[in-house]
Amino acid sequence: MSAALPLLAAEEFQAPGLGLFEWPPLVQGAAWFNKPALFAMVAAVLALVFVYAAFSRPKLVPRGIQNVGELAYEFAREQIARPFLGKDSDRWMPLLFSMFIFVLIMNLFGSFIFVQFPVMSRIGYPAVLSIGVWLLVMYLGIKNQGAIGFFKNIMFPPGLPGWIYVLVAPIEFISTIFLRHITHAVRLFATMMAGHLIIALFSEVGWHFLFVQLTPLGAPLGLLGVIMTILLTAFELFIQALQAYVFALLTAMFINDALHPAH
DSSP states (O other): OTTHHHHHHHHSOOOOOGGGGOOOOSBTTBTTOSHHHHHHHHHHHHHHHHHHHHHSSOOSSOOHHHHHHHHHHHHHIIIIIHHHHGGGHHHHHHHHHHHHHHHHHHHHGGGOTTTOOOGGGSTHHHHHHHHHHHHHHHHHHHHHHOHHHHHHHHHOOTTSOGGGHHHHHHHHHHIIIIIHHHHHHHHHHHHHHHHHHHHHHHHHHHHIIIIISOOTTHHHHHHHHHHHHHHHHHHHHHHHHHHHHHHHHHHHHHHHHHHSOOO
16 A cells, blocks of 8 residues: 555646756856756857848848848838837847847747747846846937936926926836836746746646546546647747747837937
8 A cells, every 4th residue: 555655646747837947057067057048059149140141142032041031130120120210220120130039039949849948938038138228228318318318308207297296207217217127028038937837737738648647537638738738839939929029129119218208
């Protein structure tokens, strides 16, 4: 009886948890160099290779990788840069396009069969990008509007009664200077983390009830897990692309607000 208890416990279904996001170091003594760090480097290299292959030797009639690159560039210009930056779009396209491609690759790693981990589900990676955007926005805002003008335009929007600025000024300051840049990172991180957890849950359901503990009652549940894993993976591909788009789009909006006061 006692020998059967460990076997029974081993066959119980265990839902995946936050341990999915914990990775040991790949090199002894280098705690930072783990699987997410490795694939962040790989994503940077892939982004550089893609851009070089697409645009280093352009042909009059684009084909192959150049055609893909031009379609991606046109999408970033028309759907990310121009809605906010207008005539300033071309100036900021190198940043926005490279950011879009880099974040997209990092997200898509969650669906690559040999990776299966969205790097942006580790908060440090979107946080570093968001901090970089924050520093750029602070620099551009002070440079183009002056230090006093930049913070005045943020905290004191015109057309309001004087007494209400007591409430509006600190709210606008905290929201514009800090909260929107924090949510810039958290939105990407939370979406990638949640999607990875949900897919892992259904794939574990399919594996457990079809292969680990196959029973007449559990088989339909396992089949449902497999079907949901396939459907959610397809949906996650859309979400991964959408989040890369949203991250770059918000960056364009923040840059525009720094170049031109919103009020």
